[in-house]
Amino acid sequence: MSKRDYYDVLGVSKGASADEIKKAYRGKAKELHPDRNKDNPDAEALFKDVNEAYEVLKDAEKKAAYDRFGHAAFEGGMGGGQRPGGGFGSGDFSSAFSDVFEDLFGDFMGGQRGGGGRRAARGSDLRYNLRVTLEEAFSGLQKTINVPTAVACSACEGTGAEGGVEPTTCPTCSGMGKVRAQQGFFTVERTCPTCSGLGQIIKNPCKSCRGQGRVEKDRALSVNIPAGVETGTRIRLAGEGEAGMRGGPPGDLYIFVEVAKHDLFERDGVNLYCRVPVSMAKAALGGAIEVPTIDGGRGRVQVPAGSQSGRQMRLRSKGMPALRGGGIGDMFIELAVETPVNLTSKQKELLREFDELSEDNNPETKSFFSSVKSFWDGMKG
Secondary structure (H helix, E strand, O other), X not given: OOOOOHHHHHOOOOOOOHHHHHHHHHHHHHHHOHHHOOOOOOHHHHHHHHHHHHHHHOOHHHHXXXXXXXXXXXXXXXXXXXXXXXXXXXXXXXXXXXXXXXHHHHHHHOOEOOOOOEOOOOOOOEEEEEEEOXXXXXXXXXXXXXXXXXXXXXXXXXXXXHHHOOOEEOOOOOOOOEEEEEEOOEEEEEEOOOOOXXXXXXXXXXXXXXXXXXXEEEEEEEEEEXXXXXXXXXXXXXXXXXXXXXXOOOOOEEEEEEEOXXXXXXXXXXXXXXXXXXXXXXXXXXXXXXXXOOOOOEXXXXXXXXXXXXXXXXXXXXOOEOOOOOOEOOEEEEEEEEOOOOOOHHHHHHHHHHHHOOHHHOHHHHHHHHHHHHHHHHHHO
16 A cells, blocks of 8 residues: 655645644644544554654655655665654654654643744842841831842843844754664654754854853842841742843842841740840839830830839830731830849948848748748758
C-alpha cells in the first residue's frame, strides 16, 4: 500500500510555513493521540503517521529532500532511521513525541512557545533587608532605598546587540535552544552549545553590556512601609528585581523588615511593655506618675498605695497598630520599686524610725520571719 503524502497527512499545502506546519501538527497530534482514542484501533497508526510526517516537514533539509524526491528520499535507511514496512524507528518517534510533549505542556514547564523561539529568561528575584525603628514601625513611612541590581542596558535597549538590532535564530538548534543526538535506541537532548539554550545568537554584541542585555547599577526605589510592620514582615515590589537576559522580564524585589530594639519599650505583637521605676515612698503612699508613649506623648497612670515591684497597669490603645487593620494594642506599665541609695544622716535616722514603726505594715515580712522561727524551733526540738 502506497504511503500518504505528508502534506495531506497534516492537512497543509506544500507552500505552508514552518509555523503553519507546526500548528497543523499540534492539532492532529491532539486529535489522534491514542490516550484520547482508546476505542479507535486505528488511532495509534494514524498518530504515528502524523509524527512521521512532522518529523520530515519540520526539518528544512528533510523537507527539501521530500519536496524533490518524495518518499524515495528516505528509502534504504535515508532520512534517519526509517525501518522496513514504513514508519520511523524509535529514535525518530521519541523525538517527534518529545515535540508533542513540549507543545502541549511547554507553557506549564517553562519550555518553548509556538513559533519555535524560546521565552526570554526571567530575571532573578532580589532580597533587601530593611531596618526601621519602633517609632517608624508605629507610624509607617515612605523610605527611599538604593538597590544594587542588573538593569536593562540603555545602549542596546536590552537586546544585547549593538544598536538594538534583534538577535537572529540560532542555526545550530533552529531556535529550539536544544539539540538531539541519537545514542542506540535513545535520543539524548541537551542544551544547544552555540546559544546556551537561548535559541538566539547575537552577531554583533553590544559593547556596553557585552551581549548580556543588562548592566549592573544602583537603583533608588521609594518603598511604602505600612504602620504596624514587625520583624519578618515581607514587602513585594513586582518587577523591581533583576532584569532578564536579553530583554527578558524582570524578577521581583522582596523587602524583609527588621524592627530595631527600643531603649524604653518592648514589643509583643500589638502590645507594648514599659518598665517604670517608682520611689519607695510613691509605691507605699500611691499617687500619679507620667509615662512616655510610643507616639511621643505622655500617659498618666495612678499608682495604688502599697504597690510592689512587678505590678502591671494598662493604658488602653497606647500600643502598636495592627498591620492589616483590627485596631491598636495596649501599653502595659510594670512598676519597679527603687531602694534609695546615698542616704543622708537625717534620711537614715528617719528610715530607722520608720522601720521600727512598720512591723505591722509588712505582713509578708512578719509571716516570713514567723515561719523561720518555727523552723528553727523545730530543728532544736
